[in-house]
Amino acid sequence: xxxxxxxxxxxxxxxxxxEGVRNALHRGDWCHREPEFADLTRDINGRLVRVYRxxxxxxxxxxxxxxxxxxxxxxxxxxxxxxxxxxxxxxGVYGERIAKILTVHGKPHTVVASAWxxxxxxxxxxxxxxxxxxxxHVVAVxxxxxxxxxxxxxxxxxxxxxxxxxxxxxxxxxxGAEAINVDEWNVAALAATANKCLHGVPGIAxxxxxxxxxxxxxxxxxxxxxxxxxxxxxQHGEGFSPFTQSVQAAFSLRQALExxxxxxxxxxxxxxxxxxxxxxxxxxxxLGLETMLSPEEYSCVLWSWLLPKGLSYSDVHAALKxxxxxxYAGQGDLSKHIFRIAHMGDIHEDDLDRLDNVLRSxxx
Ligand SMILES: Cc1ncc(COP(=O)(O)O)c(C=O)c1O
Numbered sequence: 529x530x531x532x533x534x535x536x537x538x539x540x541x542x543x544x545x546x547e548g549v550r551n552a553l554h555r556g557d558w559c560h561r562e563p564e565f566a567d568l569t570r571d572i573n574g575r576l577v578r579v580y581r582x583x584x585x586x587x588x589x590x591x592x593x594x595x596x597x598x599x600x601x602x603x604x605x606x607x608x609x610x611x612x613x614x615x616x617x618x619x620g621v622y623g624e625r626i627a628k629i630l631t632v633h634g635k636p637h638t639v640v641a642s643a644w645x646x647x648x649x650x651x652x653x654x655x656x657x658x659x660x661x662x663x664x665h666v667v668a669v670x671x672x673x674x675x676x677x678x679x680x681x682x683x684x685x686x687x688x689x690x691x692x693x694x695x696x697x698x699x700x701x702x703x704g705a706e707a708i709n710v711d712e713w714n715v716a717a718l719a720a721t722a723n724k725c726l727h728g729v730p731g732i733a734x735x736x737x738x739x740x741x742x743x744x745x746x747x748x749x750x751x752x753x754x755x756x757x758x759x760x761x762x763q764h765g766e767g768f769s770p771f772t773q774s775v776q777a778a779f780s781l782r783q784a785l786e787x788x789x790x791x792x793x794x795x796x797x798x799x800x801x802x803x804x805x806x807x808x809x810x811x812x813x814x815l816g817l818e819t820m821l822s823p824e825e826y827s828c829v830l831w832s833w834l835l836p837k838g839l840s841y842s843d844v845h846a847a848l849k850x851x852x853x854x855x856y857a858g859q860g861d862l863s864k865h866i867f868r869i870a871h872m873g874d875i876h877e878d879d880l881d882r883l884d885n886v887l888r889s890x891x892x
Contacts, residue, residue, distance in 0.1 A: 536879050539856040540673050540701055540830050541724035543873030549727060552783035553776045560775055566767025568778055573763060575785040576734055579794055582710050588742055590759040591734040593774040596700035599719035599733035601629050603696055605749040606756035607717050607741060608635045612664035615656055617648045620674030621859050622698055626667050633750050644674055650683045657691050665694045671702035671827040674859055675820060678706060678827035685713025700724060701829055704788060705797045716741050725797060725829060725872055728784040731777030801828035804871040811884050815891040820866050830870040836891060841867050847890040853883055
């Protein structure tokens with residue numbers, strides 16, 4: 529039995545781990561350049577592309593040691609071209625981060641930005657695509673964690689498909705728990721991480737891309753560490769990575785992927801998260817709290833709640849943390865107005881019962 533005080537993390541990753549995933553960290557001392565680690569790398573990459581039926585056989589994965597941002601930056605460094613334009617669709621912090629990454633890497637790009645509480649501006653994307661034939665790639669954030677909005681990818685994806693434009697997706701906070709229709713949305717590549725909906729430990733992130741992208745879509749990366757060509761060649765050759773991998777995080781990711789499969793895959797995980805979100809919403813609404821967006825706009829992963837008058841985020845955070853629950857602040861100006869509750873991780877019915885009592889004493 530590991531000795532730790534059980535914390536219920538309601539922040540958007542890292543998550544409360546299952547005992548199985550935590551114990552996997554102790555699986556052994558392995559060198560990342562031994563054949564057993566090459567086998568583990570192949571196994572994880574194979575499981576990652578099988579999380580979604582549509583991706584299996586059509587996509588290949590590579591994993592790298594880093595947080596979600598490392599995978600997003602590696603995807604942009606390696607697939608956004610230098611000789612054509614990438615359009616970035618922004619409605620939150622993570623869309624803004626994508627534009628910043630492209631600026632830092634000197635990759636030609638243009639942005640279509642909406643306010644953080646608004647949906648993606650598809651009409652403007654359509655007119656930009658019509659006016660700028662040099663746009664070859666579009667980047668979007670699937671679940672914009674800033675607010676909890678699940679961006680509606682169907683229209684954007686259809687536009688990309690019709691115009692023959694590659695869609696690159698930040699799926700960091702949706703992979704493993706929301707539908708990702710790669711064919712319908714013309715997804716060429718996506719980036720995600722181990723420690724959100726997959727329930728692994730932080731330390732490993734990954735990029736999945738169509739087989740054709742690995743063969744013909746790679747661009748000069750302008751980075752040594754984030755050059756996915758080297759990872760692809762290594763992991764899909766002898767099975768080794770160009771740099772030291774987080775071996776223990778890989779043990780845990782493999783265990784987390786097995787547990788996701790045993791649980792019934794991403795669809796089952798989505799229903800679990802939705803049920804948790806629904807339960808918490810019933811309580812908070814009874815207590816008079818309101819959501820920032822309309823309920824149907826949210827992902828299953830995280831909802832944003834307006835702070836009631838007279839209570840600051842730090843009051844709410846302290847009251848919940850004293851009882852073992854960690855919630856999350858809003859970002860930027862939103863920090864004064866909202867708090868966020870995520871529904872990921874190993875959360876049980878009795879945790880939700882306890883949470884219910886704690887929310888009632890905090891907000892009544
Ligand atoms: C949509 C999205 N993209 C990127 C990131 C960045 O991930 P990390 O903090 O692991 O670098 C996050 C983190 O919450 C996210 O939610």
